[in-house]
Amino acid sequence: MNTGHIVSTFSAAALAFAAGLAFNTTASAAGDQFAKAAHNYDTYCVQCHGINRNGRGINSTNMSVQPRDHSDAKGMADIPDNELFDVIKNGGLAANKSVLMPVWGNVFDEGEIKEMVAYLRYVCKCGSAK
Numbered sequence: 001m002n003t004g005h006i007v008s009t010f011s012a013a014a015l016a017f018a019a020g021l022a023f024n025t026t027a028s029a030a031g032d033q034f035a036k037a038a039h040n041y042d043t044y045c046v047q048c049h050g051i052n053r054n055g056r057g058i059n060s061t062n063m064s065v066q067p068r069d070h071s072d073a074k075g076m077a078d079i080p081d082n083e084l085f086d087v088i089k090n091g092g093l094a095a096n097k098s099v100l101m102p103v104w105g106n107v108f109d110e111g112e113i114k115e116m117v118a119y120l121r122y123v124c125k126c127g128s129a130k
């Protein structure tokens, strides 16, 4: 009997299961309330802010200013909701931050940006400073 083969089949199944869990912690576990914002984040934000929302997106290794870690409760709590809104709508420069944070006001309407701000509060598990 080839036990090596059985073991590798087992780990492939375990990996598939783990991948399913990882997906659940982003989009679906956020629940219906944030499903749309989580989907928008996965579409437009992850390349810089990371699939784990920790600022380690695929682009981040080459960036002179590092994307904000949205999972950092303390750092995010220092940023008021209106600044999150402005930076998403008008880009980093709107809050004297880096131009590397793009403008999204032409992609999302104000309701979608508000949902994104609420979703970021869910991601950081932190309240607003103001």
Ligand code: HEC
Residues within 6 Å of the ligand: 040, 041, 044, 045, 046, 047, 048, 049, 059, 063, 065, 066, 067, 068, 079, 083, 084, 087, 088, 092, 095, 096, 097, 098, 099, 100, 101, 102, 104, 116, 120
């Ligand atoms: C091209 C890379 C890039 C993309 C794509 C991007 N960001 Fe950013 N973002 C950044 C960088 C870089 C910073 C840090 C700016 C700074 O600290 O000067 C940042 C900072 C932020 C901040 C913190 C602002 C603050 O006041 O500190 C928020 C909130 C944010 N991004 C939200 C988003 C959202 C939501 C999306 C998707 C709709 C997104 N970003 C997409 C690069 C990006």
